[in-house]
Amino acid sequence: MKASQYIVAVTGASGAPYARTLLDQLLRRQLPIHLVASKAGRLVYRLETGCDLREQFGDRVWFHDAADFTAPIASGSFPAAAMVVVPCTMGTLAAIAQGISSNLIHRAADVCLKEGRKLLLVPRETPLSRIHLGNMQRAAEAGAVILPPMPGFYQRPWSVQDLVDFVVARILDQLGLVQDLIKPWDPETALDPAAESKA
Secondary structure: OOOOEEEEEEOOOOOHHHHHHHHHHHHHOOOOEEEEEOHHHHHHHHHHHOOOHHHHHOOOOEEEEOOOOOOHHHOOOOOEEEEEEEEEOHHHHHHHHHOOOOOHHHHHHHHHHHOOOEEEEEEOOOOOOHHHHHHHHHHHHHOOEEOOOOOOOOOOOOOHHHHHHHHHHHHHHHOOOOOOOOOOOOHHHHOOOOHHHHO
């Protein structure tokens, strides 16, 4: 197996459009993807997108059950390039931060940390308690990248998808993948009232 394989985990926090857009972007690049979703993750995905996650992507990715500890991504010998948990519940964050592997998502994330591989956590909760913040700090100190879905508005978004694209673009940046979802910051364009009509 090649080291260009990516793991995407979907948990039960709100934010299914981020997962869908990221998966679309990775598939557009023809990258091998191993997808694992919790039961709550699949439920929220259906509620927020109107689609079943497995039916939408199951024939284009390796889909793993969250209870399957025999999956290849549970082993340090699996050559993953990176893992993204999007969206990431506070419960999942806590398990990862504490090194508790009660499902395949936690275990795969633990493997990425112990093997020094890129792990991106996209936590979706507000407001944040001291427990949440402490777990974020602990996970970051262990090597994870904490990437909250906080969209910028200097791109002058016109739709919800524009806001989603901003966050996914930052995820792709962290993965070292070239993205064309948003343009780099340009103060001249951002400060020019007529820039919108020039685009």
